[in-house]
Amino acid sequence: MFEHKIFKMDFAGRELSVEIGKICEMASGSCIVRYSDSMVMVNTTKSAKPRDGIDFFPLSVDYEEKLYSVGKIPGGFFKERRQAFRKSYTYIKIDR
Incomplete structure (x- = not known):
């Protein structure tokens, strides 16, 4: 679905890397962020159609x-x- 990419940079003397396109292919978007010894997986999903009649951004x-x-x-x-x-x-x- 998405092309697998890894973005790396030096941040405060340590390597920061963001990996996209390899995991959670059914999600609208996902990435793995690595910094030093820590790792965070972030996933997002969205509805196919917007909800009518709301005046706020429904975020959870x-x-x-x-x-x-x-x-x-x-x-x-x-x-x-x-x-x-x-x-x-x-x-x-x-x-x-």
Whole structure:
């Protein structure tokens, strides 16, 4: 569907790379952004036709942090509550 491309540049002494066209081919757009030891996958979708009668831009963000990918497996009641607070705080930051 899309041509696979990788864009690389030096940013603050580290390599920043953006990879498009290889993953999530059914999404409207997707990319993987890598910077140092961090990696983020970003996907977007859209409706085939716009909704009538709305006077705002309907945007929603789903944030999901996968700690098990770096070997941190949460467990226990208190750890889960701490993680829920951190997720809520992240959602608040995204919303602003």
